[in-house]
Amino acid sequence: MLRSVSAVFALLSSLISSAAAQDVPRSSECLAMANAPPRAAPVSLRTVAAKTDEVAITYAGHSTYYIDTPGGVRIATDYNGAYRTGRLPDVVTMNRAHSTHYTLFPDSHIPIVLHGWGDDGQPARISLRVGDVFIRNVTTDIRRYFGDDSNAEMIKDGNSIFIFEAAGLCIGHLGHLHHKLDESHFAAIGRLDIVMVPIDGAYTMSLDGISDITRRLRASVVLPMHRFMTPLDEFMRRIGQQFEIDVRTERTLKISRDSLPGAPTVIILDGV
Template identity: 30%
Template sequence: MRIKWLGHSAFLLSAADGTAIITDPYLSGSFNGEVKYGSIHDAADVVTVSHHHQDHDGVSGLPGKPKVIEGRGSHKVGSVSIVGVETFHDENQGAGRGRNTVFVFDADGVRVCHCGDLGHVLTAQQASAIGKVDVLLVPVGGTFTVDAAGARKVAAQLAATVIIPMHYKTDKLGFPIAGLEDFTQGEQNVKRVGSAEVELSAHKLPPEPEIWVLDHAL
């Protein structure tokens, strides 16, 4: 399984059989230009959408006609099993910002969880439905999602081995949210990958939990 961070909450997941999935594609230039990441030109078989905000549901800007998956349920695309678990975009059962879907991707012996715009620490029922994950793609910027402390709690709930932060303030994002340093400050287990892409297998996972910081591709 190859994981490429395109930017914001958008990742390209590529399985060994060639199945390609894009998570939460942003619409470049949306929110009055606050989303400054470049347009996504990668092709995908499937796009998952956690919720309908323009920084997460920019399917119209993608090439081709990928299958769009949203909401809870189970799917199989090529060698990849996909499960959607219903959560919320806020701490008030969705009253503030609506529902959010957490997606779990299982392929090549690796379980990857994409949290979308998760706005709360998981309930026991939600954590059980998701299960233990190898790789956690989790928002850390706060304000509209869990903050650094909340993200750490979610990582512990899911016993994640590799934690890849997303949805935080960068030079390509004008949102009033926290930067990466709030999440990594004081942590000893931070690995700066130095690229936008990593390749993972069950045999390449670290023995202890680590935070992997990717560069945004766009």
């Protein structure tokens, strides 16, 4: 079902106001909480989080997850138009490593389309609020060819790690990640409660490489994607015993700050 004219207008108005304020420093709760002293500043944030509703995260296919916020904003990650579920998204994010991660011709009824690469020769710089979600990105490089050949030509800032902040949760999508992250990347990402990681072991990164990043991020919930034929037990073996595994029979995870697992957990949704 298409969004009503008023709903689309409201979302576009939000985008316009956000774009107009691009030069104004944005406030990220995820960065603030990552940099705050333990058990100090987050007190008020925990109070806010306790009053929020759940976020619904649905696996659609390949690297596309749908994120539905309590305020009714629907986001689709690495959107190419092929993986759909429910109503049309309000916001789509894309990465251009391969055509399975983007489309230059998205449905015209999608109000907000965010490219993970720069369209003007500059890195993509995304920092905007749409309804009850704050969206930002951290750029990484991509290879021009498949495989883990470190000598392959790289496209600087061709991929984006997208971070969505809603309902007190910090949700990250690593996109089509091709290389290890350095300290500047981790600092720019901040704290993540939920992270979506590609586990194909070849077209993006080796399993050892993505496992190292997953351990370093230490999100409460890890949602695998871009799997192909990778044995799940092999991924679990490499990331270590500190991660629990939770295999679900449904495609949708409903979660809030209060319901995050106590130990880091890999949640395998149906279809992954």
